[in-house]
Amino acid sequence: MRDDPADDPMTEEIAEPAAEYLPEMAREAATEAAPPDSAPPVIASDDSLELVAADVCGCTACKLSATRTNAVPGEGAPRPLVMVIGEGPGADEDATGRPFVGKAGQLLDKMLASIGLYRESNCYIANVIKCRPPGNRDPQPDETAACASFLARQIQLLQPRFILCAGRIAAQTLLNTSTPIGKLRGKFIDFKAGDTAIPFLPTYHPSALLRNEDLKRPAWEDLKLLRAAIEGQ
Numbered sequence: 001m002r003d004d005p006a007d008d009p010m011t012e013e014i015a016e017p018a019a020e021y022l023p024e025m026a027r028e029a030a031t032e033a034a035p036p037d038s039a040p041p042v043i044a045s046d047d048s049l050e051l052v053a054a055d056v057c058g059c060t061a062c063k064l065s066a067t068r069t070n071a072v073p074g075e076g077a078p079r080p081l082v083m084v085i086g087e088g089p090g091a092d093e094d095a096t097g098r099p100f101v102g103k104a105g106q107l108l109d110k111m112l113a114s115i116g117l118y119r120e121s122n123c124y125i126a127n128v129i130k131c132r133p134p135g136n137r138d139p140q141p142d143e144t145a146a147c148a149s150f151l152a153r154q155i156q157l158l159q160p161r162f163i164l165c166a167g168r169i170a171a172q173t174l175l176n177t178s179t180p181i182g183k184l185r186g187k188f189i190d191f192k193a194g195d196t197a198i199p200f201l202p203t204y205h206p207s208a209l210l211r212n213e214d215l216k217r218p219a220w221e222d223l224k225l226l227r228a229a230i231e232g233q
């Protein structure tokens, strides 16, 4: 997973959050992204996290279904204070079916614990894309489009008070922008989900922190910003 801000010299302004991540737009997004017989189900009044997980695990709407070992729907508290959204599963996640369980995941858990957040109690962790791209390549646009309705359903069901967005790919996908993560991080953005706007804080992916020690300080600044917002709510 590449999350080094130096990777991306583009400086476009932030657009509205990508339409496919807005719950009311999920039906259209799913319809456009995949054939009718393989498109992920649309949001329904009797939807649940368990249904989303079952749909993810049975999904064949994009080519990543052919190379995954396990799909990785997400896990955590059903009414979380914070939802963490990353890019997609790596090798450890593909092997276990759980999000953020490798070295980067262990660092993420430590980072979250430092501000009182735990996936067991007040945090939910998911990814933009639910199946591992081969060789940890970036997800392709057709794949993120095909997968978008699953995250939209999760956001609607979870209704997190805050979203912490980990890494360049997730932030650029959800904000529909090519602005580098180094310019997106450090401030909250209103992420419109249905009738509500969820405070959305982009930060570096923990795998980027493992590669580049210099990113740890700004990442800690982001965590302090999130902690202050939680304490001030």
Ligand code: SF4
Pocket: 056, 057, 059, 060, 061, 062, 063, 064, 065, 071, 129, 130, 131, 143, 146, 147
């Ligand atoms: S990445 Fe998403 S759309 Fe593609 S097969 Fe997996 S769950 Fe389905």
